[in-house]
Amino acid sequence: MSENSTRTAILQAGQELFGEHGYAAVTIKDVAARAGFSPAMVMKVMGSKAELYAASAPSAPVMDHDGVTDEPVGFQLVRRIVARRDRGEPEPWAMVPLLIRDAPDRVAASEEQRSRYVSRIAELIGDRSTHRHKAQLVVCTLLGLGSGLRTFGLLETQQVPSEALIKQYGTVLQSIIDAPAPADS
């Protein structure tokens, strides 16, 4: 095993556990156990719990440009979140509020994640305004979908078929994207 594959396993474990339970609720021992090493190994490789946490933030927060369909981008964004739910995969949009709140330095974490998410979304929807006002509205709307589906357990497939949900929430999102730019930005 190279140091690098050990590091990767530890970061993977950290990402899963911190994303699910937050900073304080997860111990070095928990991460070590999931990664298959001793707690001491985790400390040696990562330095400290805070550094492990910082390094465990999901790296590709929003996109994994799979098949670029011809569907409007608002629908695509919603579709990805619903698909991750249906496949039981972790949801960055639901994890990130937890990561920010629990971070050892909350102001810095908030700042970093905000600019990361807003930039990514602004690029995707083609928002070139100074404050990226529309991108910020879109981020709000997607945070809500992530938390709603994954933390609250809203709109389960049995109640609302995934395609109906994508169509409905996608329409809402797309209407934000297509709205004429407001005066101030």
Added chain:
Amino acid sequence: MSENSTRTAILQAGQELFGEHGYAAVTIKDVAARAGFSPAMVMKVMGSKAELYAASAPSAPVMDHDGVTDEPVGFQLVRRIVARRDRGEPEPWAMVPLLIRDAPDRVAASEEQRSRYVSRIAELIGDRSTHRHKAQLVVCTLLGLGSGLRTFGLLETQQVPSEALIKQYGTVLQSIIDAPAPADS
């Protein structure tokens, strides 16, 4: 001091601290210090940390029917969240995902908060369908606004005037409320 006012002070402190930092990050000592008592007093009155936590959930989660204006309910809902931000008050919509994730029994907490929020919103918007599909969409949208403004620090007043935000996000929300009921509910 009657036992009851002590209890109230402790619950108030618990609500503030747990809402801001989550379960594991807050200690009995922290709550005691904020409430102005010894840790032992907190334990005596509340029984255990888990009971303190359960009792600290925000009790009036959504509404404090202040002035019932003639504004459509979607705008009113958004207005309240924006007003709480501008006054620097705590935001239940941003706290509740954290409370659920960190709760000692997460499934139970999710279930409880979901039904509480969905019921309240369904009542407010007059959703009488079986699954309260629309109410669930509204809850998602409001969760997003809460997290976006308070956890991410999006759409600050300097960038987007509060009234403009209320108008824009309110329009989105109101369009969900006014949409014709979908076929399946």
Added chain:
DNA sequence: ATTATCTATAGATCTATAGATAATGC
């Protein structure tokens, strides 16, 4: 020889409890 990993443990919390003291009501 060097790198990867572990065991053992120090030192600092944290929750919870036991028992003492101060305040209150009769």
Added chain:
DNA sequence: ATTATCTATAGATCTATAGATAATGC
């Protein structure tokens, strides 16, 4: 006499470190 509150502390973690052992490359 009873209730409210505190001090002191036991017992159980948790992070972090020191030093030992096993694996690898030369």
